[in-house]
Amino acid sequence: MTTAVAEAASEEPAVRFARGKEVAIVIRLLADRSGGAERIYIELANMLAARGYEVTCLHYDHSRAKPFFALDPRIELINLHPDPVPFRHRMARWASRRSFIPKSLREKWGWFAANDIFIAQLRDFFTLRRPDVVLTFMPPANTPALLAAAGTGIKVIPTNHNVPLEDYTALDRWDPSAIDRAARLAALDHAARIHVIFPRFADWFPSHLQSRMVAMPNYVSEEILRAAPKPVREPRILAVGRLAKVKNYHTLLAAWALIAADHPGWKVVVYGVGPQMKVLKTEAERLGVAGSFLLEGHRGNLGEEYARMSIFCHPAHFEGFGLAAAEALALGMPVVAFADCPGVSEFVVDGVNGLMVDRNGGAKALAAALRRLIEDEALRQRLGEAGPASVAGFTQARYAERWIEVIEELTVPAAAQHADA
């Protein structure tokens, strides 16, 4: 029997058991989604929680499935989607899919069904919980969150993970309705800051928003960096990405068909899944390169692949942040891409760490660049060696620090801001 007696500390409660600043992070769909944006969403939340912020992750999923990526157990996760959905919202959704209803009405009801409850829920959360800062991910969450925060004084930072032209004007991305596209841009007036990936992306936005832009590139994850580049690499051209139109793997296939016969020891290996899997396979068979153009599906740990293969090819039309290309550079691979691909051209420099190809040259130009690298080992070596330094700034630690700078700048008490002034 031992009894230790101690006196409790005499600080004020608010000091002794103080809680961190509250940061809410909003995304529309999270349940069981394994995309790049969802990964960054979860990792950013985890980074902030690890640094003492009280983080709440908000999403709006009909599904009750858990997030695909692991969320820190200190973070609250709230699904704002109602269960059951109110009758009038169900009716609006039904009506928005009936072709006999005029398009303008369908768009209006569709937008109402998709956003009305989401906005109302976010507004309740903002006004009743008063988070210090709200970060939102991608247009389907940016617009509702900005509209919900309008007039509440809540500081919202929408994040943009793609080229602004694509996110704000393309008809085949996000909600194509005129209402949504107009609201997407107009809602930015309510933003405290507006995140873009590269400084150049900020130029696209209207002049009155320029003072609010913050640029933060994504990062190469530490898991990838754990792989050690092999001293002797295999004769493989690697491509990594979703098998979708925007990644433009048809051009890579056509380019490979032009040079495959001249380089029988080489192969193209593509990791990724997507809607074009079947059509790419058929096309490879038709071109007679099915044996050397390998569609390998999903691969978990890509670090080892970057470390052992020789050339990375990324023929995409556009990228927000060409993560796979950055990962390849970090592990010493020279990159071949089209010179006009935003999000890759920001850090791949022709003749320094890769070869940048004129898109007007199409498959022939891409084939020529690949051939040049295949045949010139010294060039491969030189470009590959320059890779790691060119992406050395894209670290998770730097990403977290930059976000904390922005959050702290926005949440400095007003009195302190006046004193500084």
Next chain:
Amino acid sequence: MPTLDILVPHYNDAAGLELTLGSIAAQTWQGETRVVIVDDGSRPESAATARALGEAFVHPVTFIANERNRGRPYTRNVLLDSIDSPYVAWLDAGDEWYPEKLAAQFEALARMEAAAPGEALWMSCHYHWKWLDQQAFRVKRQLTEQDQIKALLIGTDLRAYLWTLLGRAETFRNVGWFDEKLPRLQDLDYFLRFVLKRGRIVEPGHPDALCIYHKSDLGRSAAQIRQCNDYIFDRYRVLYNRYGSKFRRTRLYHMEMHSARFAANNDDDALAREYMWKAARARPRLFLRHLRRRTFRFRP
């Protein structure tokens, strides 16, 4: 290092503390145990008795005294801050565990942790509910196989009672500090945060109650309860909204009736009528049903 820290808040109830410590001493589970008692600024004679009870106890005791009365959530935070063992159980002074409680919970927790490694689990249990001034008691079951957020908001068959729990220390630390803005209902807030942080409340599958709650409304402010309910209602409004407007109105009705019960049990009939009027406005049919079934009685 002990295996288990048992966290006991105490305030002016030395007789209750003695009952509580007796139930800890009677546990059939034989693992190494430390008891932490935090006295929340009790009257000097009550604090001295509590300290003496700790000194005479069969298990090691850490006795901490708040320099003045700081309220339940602050005291819970002092207890949370004192955790040193891998497992934690809570027991408020005045409540009791039955002898097999910890043994049943440890056995079930080990089984469930093996089945779901890495998952944050809080092992609750069924309990007896006994009004302090009555002999009769009822079994209250913790039904964990349901939407736990909704069940906690309803508070009928899954209740936020900390003294039913056994769990790993980090599962409590990860929830964070108790909210000091909640002099009442801080445990409900704490449970909701646990579930929102992907924690799961489980029960050992033991058919009987494993502890007893000695319930009393006396001396508790109905207005304070109502304010705390308001705070919870605002803080978790998006969760209430999620289940629809009828659910939200029904919860408001029950919040008013809950406060009316406290007012009635403290002989403030005017305040009780005020809360009942508000309840009737939120859900008139429910109120009429209440009148038909229970007239104005609030006790079983």
